[in-house]
Amino acid sequence: MRANFRLQRLFVQDDIRPGTAVPVDDGQYNYLHNVLRMEDGAELLAFNGRDGEWLMRLRYPSKKRILLEPVELTRPQPEPCDLHYLFAPLKVGRLDYLVQKAVEMGAGVLQPVLTQHVQGKIGSIDRLRANAVEATEQCGILAIPDVREPVRLVSLLEGWDASRRIIYCDEGAETNNPMSALGGIAEKHLALLIGPEGGFSTEEQTLLRGLPFVTAIPLGPRILRADTAAVAAMAIIQATIGDWH
Template identity: 75%
Template sequence: MRANFRMQRLFLDAPISADSPIPANDEQVNYLANVLRLQDGAEILIFNGRDGEWKAQLTFPSRKKIQIVPVEVTRPQPEQPDLHYLFAPLKVGRLDYLIQKSVEMGAGVIQPVMTQHVQGKITSLDRLRANAVEAAEQCGILAIPEVREPVRLTALIETWPRDRRIIYCDEGADTNNPMNALRAIAEKKLALLIGPEGGFSEEEQRLLRSLDFVTPIPLGPRILRADTAAVAAFAVIQAMIGDWR
């Protein structure tokens, strides 16, 4: 079922059930009353990543308080996307963009990976989660990805479940076409690994190429920035072997 983009959508970190009022926090009160200028009786869409999407009505007990009253389910909760997104952190502005786009493109898990040439760092998981929520609100997405703690690439590989294939973007591939490599993948459980702005080190390249649960793919003849490469890789994976089919 398609999202209704004519109504405002709001993420609530609270259980949602019919006729059970949910008090808006101060930030939500400011957004609903002062930014959107909604009034008593206004209707919005709410979701929490667990209970589906609901139509809700606003009531204003006082000038600084708003109750959000769920009325009816508009969309059931879908299954969590199963595509894991593994990425070397970028600088802050581009990192925000990267998280938002990964949510839009169907990531179910967001996993920062520290590599040898990584230039960015994760200073706040809450910021990553906030960007994920913002993307979900704007794009009609109901499932909020799980955001995990950063981990070194070598530690990630050591504990990686062998039934989930890692697809990584290899700038040193002999071909420009990723299609043949993707067609050869039989596993349904997938992860996408995007390296840092400086690329993977030679040691990391050797490690990744030596693993039978890792598939390198090229992304065409052009040099892409890490955030552009992520969007391009998501698109080709979803189109070839993902949920676009």
């Protein structure tokens, strides 16, 4: 069922149940009351990543408080997105963009990965999570991605579940077409690994190429920035072996 973008969408922390009003936090109160100037009885959509999307009616029990009354379920909660997105951190502005686009493209897990040539850093996991939630609000997505703590690439690979294939972008591939490599993948559970702007080190390339659960793909004849490569790779994966079909 498609999202309804005519109504304001809001992520809430509390359970959503018929007959039980849901409070909003101070930031949401300011946004609904002072920015949007929503009046008592106004309607909006709310979701929490667990109970689906609900039509809610806004109520003011006092001047400084807003409650949301569940009216009806508009969309049931879908299965969480299964694509894992593994990425080397970028500079803050581009990192925000990267997280938002990954959520829009169907990433269910966001895993920062520390590589030898990484140039950015994760200043705040809470900021990443807030960006992920904002992306779900804006794009009609109901499942909230799992944003994980950064981990070193070697440690990640050592503990990896081999039933989930990792696809990574390799600038040194002999071809420019990723379709042949993707066409041979039989696994249903997938992860996409995007390296830093400086690329993977020689040691990391050797490690990745030697693992049976890792597949390297090219992204065409042009050199792409890391955030551009992430969007391009996710689009190709979702269209060929992901959930778009």
